[in-house]
Amino acid sequence: MIRDDLYDIGLxxxxxxxxxxxxxxxxxxxxxxxxxxxxxxxxxxxxDIWQRGGLPLSDRSKVTLAMLIAQGKSHELRIHTRGALANGVSVLELREVIVHSMLYCGIPAAVEGLRALEEVLAEKGLPSSIDDEAEKAGVPA
Structure with missing residues (x-):
């Protein structure tokens, strides 16, 4: 592979x-x-694409997760759930992307999104409880 600025930024x-x-x-x-x-x-x-202005990385992660849920790409969904957490997306926001996807993608797709989130949280040793975060945001847990 040719190493250049675009490649180094991507890596x-x-x-x-x-x-x-x-x-x-x-x-x-x-x-x-x-x-x-x-x-x-x-x-x-x-x-290139992930470096563009106009959307912060956290929003790019949320959009990516929604599209992966819609396509039923369970392997990539787990990878990008890890990336979303690294990009500062909260567990509550991830849960809300999944709940919202239920409307447009169906229950099985949303369940797969939730399964991916639960697995990644367990793998990282992170709590799955969002009660405190939801209460602060005024969102029903």
Whole structure:
């Protein structure tokens, strides 16, 4: 892969969102089979689109999660749930994206979103209770 500013910015964004396992571990273990995808994701997805003004990273994460729920992409949903937490999206906001998706994507899609959130919270040792945060925001828990 060609290293340039766009690539370096993308790799740094991937590291910030997904840690070294989602950055260096992905791109350093590419093969002839997947190198073009890894390069595209690093350079254009995270080095370009995720860097644009107009939406903060936390909003980009929420939009991404909503689209992944709509498409039923459970693997990517878990990856981007981790990234959303790293981008400052609260557990309450994640729950609300999932609840809102129920209206437009259906109950099974929302359940998969909730399952992903619960798994990521458990994996990270984070509490799943949102009662305090919901009360402060005036949202029914």
């Amino acid at each position: 740094r964004q991937r590291r910030d969102m997904f840690g070294p396992e989602g950055a260096e571990a992905q791109v350093e273990h590419t093969t002839d089979l997947n190198d073009k995808i890894q390069d595209f994701v690093t350079r254009y997805c995270f080095g």
